């Protein structure tokens with residue numbers, strides 16, 4: 001496999017230290033940050049655990065289900081199309097408005113500030129399943145206990161790693177973009193909006209506090225937790241199991257049952273075989289809603305130079 005431009009970031013050049021500190025987080029994780037992270041992960045997760053008994057006891061109304069689905073797929077595509085395919089891998093070019101909109105929609109997923117997410121993910125591609133990969137499930141070895149430990153690490157544990165990815169080294173393009181630095185720095189604001197918007201809408205639609213409360217539970221907490229775990233499953237499950245019809249230098253696999261919820265990202269073997277491709281589900285019947293939405297952006301004239309995979313490119317990467 002050839003090295004893609006997005007996998008080999010240029011060496012850092014002189015950017016003022018103030019600019020560096022302007023992006024959220026340094027290269028070491030502080031205690032306050034670890035506590036905040038634990039809360040961001042733990043509180044929605046508790047809601048996810050409570051979801052089944054709550055649905056059983058009180059039911060899940062159409063209004064809350066609709067709010068949850070809209071917020072889920074808005075923020076999921078914000079991450080998959082925005083953070084991942086556009087900002088990390090440059091699989092298409094976007095006009096200014098779409099660029100900002102994608103950065104905001106991705107930020108609403110509560111998966112961390114844009115610049116950090118992109119830096120971590122570029123490092124993942126650079127070292128995938130080798131030493132230096134921030135979240136490989138094979139980190140501790142190949143025995144069953146080592147893989148169990150590794151799956152936990154790849155899923156959630158790595159987020160608490162004190163060693164942080166140097167953002168200037170891996171995402172110099174975003175560090176140097178004032179608008180993107182600003183959006184990254186305001187991560188707390190996007191998190192607040194992401195949590196407060198569903199109860200506001202639920203409360204207004206039902207004109208009741210009760211409606212606001214159930215929308216907070218389903219549309220904010222359960223939705224955030226579900227997307228967290230689906231996203232992290234790409235790092236854990238899709239690097240441990242799945243079919244490998246394409247050549248890649250890691251253990252990435254295609255996992256069909258995560259395709260809908262992951263907005264097409266679980267065709268992860270193809271993604272590692274061809275990281276800049278705008279479509280991950282390239283084989284017949286492989287659902288990839290992110291690629292569909294990118295196509296709509298292209299048709300609307302908001303996206304251009306989309307790297308669609310052609311038959312020859314796909315065939316060259318097949319293992320069989």
Ligand SMILES: [Zn+2]
Nearest residue numbers: 124252268272
């Ligand atoms: Zn991967």
Ligand SMILES: [Zn+2]
Nearest residue numbers: 121125271275
């Ligand atoms: Zn990627």
